[in-house]
Structure formats: structure tokens, C-alpha cells
Amino acid sequence: MAVTPPVCDFGAPWHDFTLPGTDGRHYRLADVAGENGTLVMFICNHCPYVQSIIDRIVRDATDLQELGVGVVAISANDAEEYPQDGPEAMKREAARHGFTFPYLHDETQEVARAYGAECTPDFFGYNAQGKLQYRGRLDSSARSAGPADARRELFEAMKQIAETGQGPQEQTPSMGCSIKWKVTE
Template sequence: MAVSPPVCDFDWPAPDFSLPATDGKTYTLSDIKGPNGTLIIFMCNHCPYVLAVLDRILRDARGLQALGIGVAAISANDADAYPADGFDKMKEMAESRDFPFPYLYDETQDVARAYDAACTPDFFGFNADLGLQYRGRLDASRKEAGPEHLRRDLYEAMKQVAETGKGPADQIPSMGCSIKWKAA
């Protein structure tokens, strides 16, 4: 079932974290933070919504990094229930797809809970002061990639954040698979 996160809570402060990445390093929020903003992407390996647009996520991440936006992706899914989302599989995907950003593993799911992540993909765009400015969609794609000419909602919003410190007032939520939470 498709899930959509809530709309942007402007200036909500980014929760800090310290998570292992597929490149063998451990990253904190300050390691990821860019001079003009920060984008945290909750995603995973198996989600059809992520897989449909992964090339676009990578394209937009590279473009945003060129604008001074720091980018990281976090997988928080229960890898026991969804082995395709395990850390070794994350490493394989990051290497084979040449991720331009750290791909972090939130095994305890504490970071996903702190962010109130709802789905994959779920985009959190912060300004230089780490206040939330964007929690919307990548573009109008859904479970299948839409046409190439779609408006790049995430890219345009984060470009605006890089230039002005403020995100757009009107945002359309992302849509994707629910985060696969561990049993309580």
C-alpha cells in the first residue's frame, strides 16, 4: 500500500545522527551538512517507488551537491524481514550505481523515528541552518517513472533553498512504500 508523509513543518530542526555507511565510514549530520543546505533521503533497495526513479534521485543529488547541498540516503527497513535491504545489499547497490552520497544504515530505526520518516522515498530538505524547508516529492512519478520532462520538484525546491534559505510554500508529498518497521 502506498504511503505519503505529512506536509513540511517549516523550520523543524534536523535531528542529529551517527550512522555507518556503505563506504566503511560513520557519518553524523554535521558530516553531511552542506554550506547551502542538506538533503536527507530515506530509501531502501527493494522499494519499487525508489527503483523506478533511482536514476533521477542520483541525477538530482549530483546537481544539488554542485549547488552546495549536502546529501545522504538512509535505509531503515527491517533487514530480517526484507533481506534485500540488508547492509551487504546496500553496499552492492551503492557501488554498482555509483552513489554520489553516503548510503547510511539505520539498523535500530532510531533515526527514522526521530525524523518521523513515513515512506521510501521520503525527502527531508533543510536550509543552511538545518531548518526543514522541503518535504515533498521528487517529481510526479509514482510506482513507475513518469515521462522525462516532468518538473523536478525536489531539485527546484532545494535550488530555491540553496539560493534563499526558504522552501516553496506549496509542496506535494512524496509517495512510496511504508518504512518496514521491526516488530515491537
């Protein structure tokens, strides 16, 4: 079932974390924050919405890093129920697509809950002061990739944030698969 997260809560603070990456290192928010802003993405390996745009995500992340924007991807899905989203599969996914950013595993799902992540992909764009300025989609793609020349909404928004500290007032929410939450007793 497709999930659409809420619109941007402008000015909401980011949330610190320490999570293991596919490269064997542990990353804190300070390790990934960029001097001109930070993009925190919640993605996973098996979601068709993510898979339809994963190459565009890598393209835009690389271009944003060149603008001084820090980029990190986090997978918070229940890896026991969805082993294709577990650490070993994440490592293969990062290598297969040439991730230029850390890909972190949120096993406890505490980080995803702190951010209010609801779907994959879910993009949180922060300015240099750690204030939320973008919670929108990558582009017009959905379960399948949009046109090759689709407007790069995430990239344009993060570029604007890097240059001005402010995100666009008009944002279209992302859409994707729900995060696979662990069943609590």
C-alpha cells in the same frame, strides 16, 4: 500499500545521527551537511517507488551537491525481515547506481523515527541553519517513472533553499512503500 507522508513542517529542526555507511565509515549529520542546505533521503533497495526513480535521485543529488547542498540517503527498513535492504545489498545498490552521497544503515530505526520518516522515498530538505523547508516528492513519478521531462520538484525546491534559505510554500508529498518497522514486543 502506498503511504503519503504529511506536508512540510516548516522550520522543524534536523536530527543529529551517527550511522554506518556502505563504504565502511560512520557518518554524523555534520559530515554530510552542506554549506547551502542538506537533503536527508529515506530510501531502500527493494521499493518499486524508489527503483522507478533511483537514477533521477542520483542525477538530482549530484546536481545539488554542485550547489553546495549536502546529500545523504538512509535505509531504515528491518533488514532481518527484508535482507534485500541490509548493509551488503545496500553496498551493491550504491555501487550499481554510482551514488555520489553516503548511503547509511539505520539498524535501530531511531533516526527514521526522529525524523518522522514514513515511506520510501521520503525527502527532508533543510536550509543551512538546519530548519526543514521541503518535504515533498522528487517529481511526478509514482510506482513507475513519470515522463523523462517531468518537472524536477525536489531539485528546484532545494535550489531555492540553497539560494534563499526558504522552501516553496506549495509542495506535493512524496508517495512510496511504508518503512518496514521492526516488530516490538
